[in-house]
C-alpha cells in the first residue's frame with residue numbers, strides 16, 4: 001500500500017476511535033432509569049407522540065392558527081394531558097429530578113397554550129415562540145439527564 005494512504009488510514013482510525021469513546025462517555029453521563037418493559041414502551045410511545053405534537057404546534061403557528069396550537073398543546077402536552085399519559089402511575093418509578101422535569105414540561109405546555117392565545121390577541125407570534133422554546137427546554141433537559149436503555 002502507498003505510504004501516504006497508509007498514514008491517512010491510520011489517522012482516520014485514530015479519529016474514529018476518539019469519537020467512539022467520546023460518545024461512550026456522553027452516554028455514561030445520563031442516569032439509567034429501569035422501568036418495567038411495558039411501562040418503558042408506554043413512555044417511549046408518549047415520547048414519539050410529544051415530538052409529533054411539537055410538529056403539529058409549529059405547523060399551526062406557521063399558519064397563524066394560534067387557537068389550534070393552544071388546544072393541541074394543552075390537550076396533548078399540558079396539565080390536561082398529564083393524567084391521560086398515566087403520569088401518576090409512572091411517577092413512583094422515576095428519580096426525583098426526572099419527575100420534576102416531566103411536571104415542568106406539562107406546566108410549560110400549559111403556559112405555551114396561554115401565550116399562544118395572547119399572541120393571537122396581540123398579533124405577535126414572538127411570545128408564543130418563546131414559550132414553545134421553554135417547553136422544548138424541558139424535553140432536552142430531561143434527555144440530557146436520563147435514559148431508559
Ligand code: HEC
Pocket residue numbers: 044045047048050051054077098099101102103105135136138139140142143146147148149
Ligand atoms: C421527564 C423526562 C423527559 C421529558 C420531559 C421528555 N422526554 Fe423524551 N425521552 C425521555 C427518556 C428518558 C427517553 C429515552 C432515551 C433513551 O433511553 O436513550 C426519551 C425518548 C424520547 C424519544 C425517542 C422515542 C423512541 O421511540 O425511542 C423522543 C422522540 C422524545 N423523547 C421526544 C420528546 C419530546 C419532543 C419532549 C418534549 C415535548 C420530551 N421527549 C420530553 C425523557 C423525557
